[in-house]
Amino acid sequence: MRLAGPKVAGGATLRSGRYEATLRADTVRLSRLLPAGLDIDALTFAGALEARGTLDALPERIILRNVALKGVQEQTGPFSLYGSATYTPTTLETALTGSLRGGVLRADGALPAGVRVTVRDLPTAYVGAASLGKGALTADLTLRGAAADPSVAGTVNATTDSLDALFTVAGRVRDPV
Known part of the structure; x- marks a missing residue:
């Protein structure tokens, strides 16, 4: 799968249980893409995300760069997350x-x-x-x-x-x- 637009670019592959995904976005509204049962009234995302791993184990690597995530969920209320992080199973x-x-x-x-x-x-x-x-x-x-x-x-x-x-x-x- 490939995404290429003025605000969002990225791609994802899944082969034999192994996935790789990238996403780069200016501020995009995501709440309308989520199931109604999550009760997320607003959700915006900006930044970059990379992930890879297999479906039957913990992710091998997740990288968040310059992320800005903001939203409102019916029960928990407003939430936000800003910054960068890199995850592997050891670091x-x-x-x-x-x-x-x-x-x-x-x-x-x-x-x-x-x-x-x-x-x-x-x-x-x-x-x-x-x-x-x-x-x-x-x-x-x-x-x-x-x-x-x-x-x-x-x-x-x-x-x-x-x-x-x-x-x-x-x-x-x-x-x-």
Whole structure:
């Protein structure tokens, strides 16, 4: 498959279970292309994406460059993601910032050495979801090791009108026990 237009260019192949895809786009509106059941009211994408791998395993490589993703989903509300990242099963390099329901999300660094993930002022109450009450969640986590199964360590804090909790997190991402 090939795409060639004034705002979007790219291509994708799938042969014997192996895929390769590229996409470069100026700001394009994508929400109308998604199934209605996802309840995504607005979604725009700009930047570059490359991906390759096989259908029966984790991706071999994903590259995001100068990405700007913005949208609104019925239950979670507004969200955004900006920056660049490269993933392989052994490495992850990231410089991403974003927002979710007014909270600020950030992931910076490189694996296996360390990626710091921070969450600031993420509201704990939102429409249509279980709630801890009105308040905010913050987190400061560090991922280390191979990208396919890193370890995580850090803290998560929830402060609401009905509780104040501090969680210390440590373990493997894929098997935290």
